[in-house]
Amino acid sequence: MDNAITIEGYSKSYGAIKAVDGITLAVERGTLYGLIGPDGAGKTTTMRTLVTLLRPDAGTLTMAGHDVTKEVSVVRGITGYMPQRFSLYPDLSVDQNLSFFADLFGVPKHEVPARKERLYRFSRLDAFSNRLAGRLSGGMKQKLALSCTLIHDPEILILDEPTTGVDPVSRTEFWEILRELKAQGVTILVSTPYMDEALQCDQVSVMHAGRILASGTPASLIAAFPLAVFALYDRDLVLRAPEMLAVPGVHSVQAFGDSIHVTAAPDVVASALAGALAAALGREVTLTRIAPALEDVFIELVETPRHDS
Amino acid sequence: MRRRLLAIIRKEFIHILRDFRSLMIILLMPILMIVLYGYGITLDMRNIPFAVIDDSNTPESRALVRAFSDNGFFLLVPERITREDVQRVFSRRSAGMVLVIPADFAPSLSTAAVTRVQVLVDASDSNVGTFIGTYSTQVLRLFNQRRGAAPPALITLEPRILYNPDMKSAYFFVPGLIALLLILISALLTSITITREKESGTMEQILVSPIHPVEIIIGKVLPYVTIGFAIGALILVFAQLIFDVPMRGSLPLLSLMSTLYIFVSLSFGLLISTVSKTQMDAMFRTVMATILPTFMLSGFLFPIASMPLPLQAVSQALPATYFLVIIRGIMLKGTGLAELWPQAAILAGIGVFILAVSIRRFRMRLD
Numbered sequence: 308m309d310n311a312i313t314i315e316g317y318s319k320s321y322g323a324i325k326a327v328d329g330i331t332l333a334v335e336r337g338t339l340y341g342l343i344g345p346d347g348a349g350k351t352t353t354m355r356t357l358v359t360l361l362r363p364d365a366g367t368l369t370m371a372g373h374d375v376t377k378e379v380s381v382v383r384g385i386t387g388y389m390p391q392r393f394s395l396y397p398d399l400s401v402d403q404n405l406s407f408f409a410d411l412f413g414v415p416k417h418e419v420p421a422r423k424e425r426l427y428r429f430s431r432l433d434a435f436s437n438r439l440a441g442r443l444s445g446g447m448k449q450k451l452a453l454s455c456t457l458i459h460d461p462e463i464l465i466l467d468e469p470t471t472g473v474d475p476v477s478r479t480e481f482w483e484i485l486r487e488l489k490a491q492g493v494t495i496l497v498s499t500p501y502m503d504e505a506l507q508c509d510q511v512s513v514m515h516a517g518r519i520l521a522s523g524t525p526a527s528l529i530a531a532f533p534l535a536v537f538a539l540y541d542r543d544l545v546l547r548a549p550e551m552l553a554v555p556g557v558h559s560v561q562a563f564g565d566s567i568h569v570t571a572a573p574d575v576v577a578s579a580l581a582g583a584l585a586a587a588l589g590r591e592v593t594l595t596r597i598a599p600a601l602e603d604v605f606i607e608l609v610e611t612p613r614h615d616s
Numbered sequence: 617m618r619r620r621l622l623a624i625i626r627k628e629f630i631h632i633l634r635d636f637r638s639l640m641i642i643l644l645m646p647i648l649m650i651v652l653y654g655y656g657i658t659l660d661m662r663n664i665p666f667a668v669i670d671d672s673n674t675p676e677s678r679a680l681v682r683a684f685s686d687n688g689f690f691l692l693v694p695e696r697i698t699r700e701d702v703q704r705v706f707s708r709r710s711a712g713m714v715l716v717i718p719a720d721f722a723p724s725l726s727t728a729a730v731t732r733v734q735v736l737v738d739a740s741d742s743n744v745g746t747f748i749g750t751y752s753t754q755v756l757r758l759f760n761q762r763r764g765a766a767p768p769a770l771i772t773l774e775p776r777i778l779y780n781p782d783m784k785s786a787y788f789f790v791p792g793l794i795a796l797l798l799i800l801i802s803a804l805l806t807s808i809t810i811t812r813e814k815e816s817g818t819m820e821q822i823l824v825s826p827i828h829p830v831e832i833i834i835g836k837v838l839p840y841v842t843i844g845f846a847i848g849a850l851i852l853v854f855a856q857l858i859f860d861v862p863m864r865g866s867l868p869l870l871s872l873m874s875t876l877y878i879f880v881s882l883s884f885g886l887l888i889s890t891v892s893k894t895q896m897d898a899m900f901r902t903v904m905a906t907i908l909p910t911f912m913l914s915g916f917l918f919p920i921a922s923m924p925l926p927l928q929a930v931s932q933a934l935p936a937t938y939f940l941v942i943i944r945g946i947m948l949k950g951t952g953l954a955e956l957w958p959q960a961a962i963l964a965g966i967g968v969f970i971l972a973v974s975i976r977r978f979r980m981r982l983d
Contacts, residue, residue, distance in 0.1 A: 355982060
């Protein structure tokens with residue numbers, strides 16, 4: 308198997324705080340791989356180590372077969388990294404920002420115009436090439452940041468929450484660009500807090516408290532979900548979650564947009580659960596069994612206390 | 617290598633030119649300071665207010681008062697006071713000196729061998745007190761000479777003061793100010809430009825590129841040499857225009873030495889940036905590490921020879937100590953490289969050392 312990124316037994320601590328606790332992960336060449344997890348899960352630390360900005364305490368990490376601690380400049384040359392807070396130079400124009408990164412990464416001079424042309428085409432920033440980066444909208448800034456990380460044609464892209472704080476339309480556009488890049492053979496490791504984005508990945512890993520709790524395709528993670536999910540379209544009931552949790556068979560109660568998701572053992576029937584809840588709450592309850600979403604899987608993984616280790 | 621270096625240099629120049637307001641502040645602040653120091657802070661005094669208690673009230677006593685008030689050092693306070701008022705006059709600071717002429721002044725002048733007048737001095741500022749005492753003695757000596765009553769002296773001391781015959785403070789301050797401002801501004805420029813990139817996160821992006829720390833550092837230093845040089849030139853021009861400070865030595869030599877000193881100062885700023893995380897932190901450290909030592913210990917204000925030994929050791933480590941010898945030598949004495957090369961060599965040594973330490977300390981990672 309041809310892996311673009313491998314991580315084996317990787318740990319990293321900041322003083323007494325264990326940010327990453329012995330994770331192992333492999334990303335196949337040409338895949339769009341998602342890292343999902345709450346803040347503080349260790350996603351940023353992992354990504355920074357992959358791009359040689361941090362030294363691992365333990366473990367082996369490789370990018371396209373190159374060890375990130377030993378072949379630092381090789382890894383830096385083949386990687387495009389977009390930090391969570393990608394900062395452009397606000398007082399440089401769009402074009403000057405691109406030129407700067409082209410020079411920094413040693414893009415051959417004669418290729419620069421063509422690369423810029425291509426990046427402008429897919430980011431649709433050509434109309435703004437002379438605008439100062441500081442005057443761009445959030446979505447445009449994000450696209451410029453991505454363009455800057457792509458200027459040297461990296462084999463592997465590491466994107467740390469690239470769409471956080473970006474409007475939904477720009478987010479959709481941004482993911483279209485990622486799929487285009489993937490089609491061109493670029494391996495992409497992206498972290499995201501958004502489940503709709505995680506669903507667009509080929510593979511995902513759920514990270515929490517420095518560990519990987521589950522990995523696989525989004526579909527396989529959903530298929531492996533061991534519980535039945537019931538939707539309750541009465542948000543007021545969220546305040547009475549403790550009473551609902553006390554009902555035998557109820558595993559969890561979570562607010563989800565306009566509904567409440569109640570999980571229970573897979574053999575529980577909707578009508579029986581509705582009856583039990585109605586008795587506990589002293590009012591009529593209507594619920595329907597639904598297919599679990601990736602978010603149910605994520606919450607179940609992250610929120611359930613783990614006893615196994 | 618050259619391309620990445622040029623990329624950083626070009627980018628820094630764009631930063632400098634786009635931030636026009638900061639550039640103006642950087643260029644105008646030295647001019648403001650030179651005017652302030654040159655005019656406001658002067659060690660010589662003029663128009664010291666003085667009051668008179670004239671118990672004699674004769675043409676002779678009035679001649680003495682005129683001798684005091686006519687020379688520009690002292691300014692007569694138009695107020696009649698008595699002995700009881702002296703305390704009040706000093707407390708209110710309406711006079712810095714009170715001249716007391718006794719009732720027998722006029723007859724004593726013509727008969728007695730020695731005639732005494734009293735000069736009461738407010739020495740709450742000892743420096744000022746000393747000046748007033750010296751000036752008063754000079755006025756009295758002149759008064760005696762004019763009356764033909766100067767005592768014959770066997771040996772007359774006739775000092776000739778070289779390089780600054782009028783003892784103008786500006787001659788003394790301007791070279792010192794150039795030394796102070798150049799190190800302050802140069803160190804601030806580099807320490808801030810690097811910490812700004814750390815703070816904004818752009819450093820993270822530069823670091824993931826295949827760049828070498830030397831390229832970042834040289835790329836950051838070179839553009840600011842030009843700014844430092846412009847500041848030095850501005851101060852010199854203003855010092856000439858306003859205070860007539862002479863330029864007796866070679867201007868090219870001074871430019872060369874200033875460039876060396878700016879390079880040392882910029883490197884010092886770099887060193888500070890390697891231990892600072894934020895711009896505020898860098899600014900604070902730079903100001904603390906440059907202004908006070910340069911002001912107090914470089915020989916700018918106080919002669920190094922009169923400092924206690926540990927402080928002398930500190931002053932030997934300051935770049936400004938050597939630059940001051942160089943700039944005063946060139947500007948006031950017309951000294952050349954033949955005499956100044958030891959200072960120049962030490963300065964270059966300090967610069968190379970600081971730069972090497974900065975490059976070593978410059979971390980290419982985040983942890």
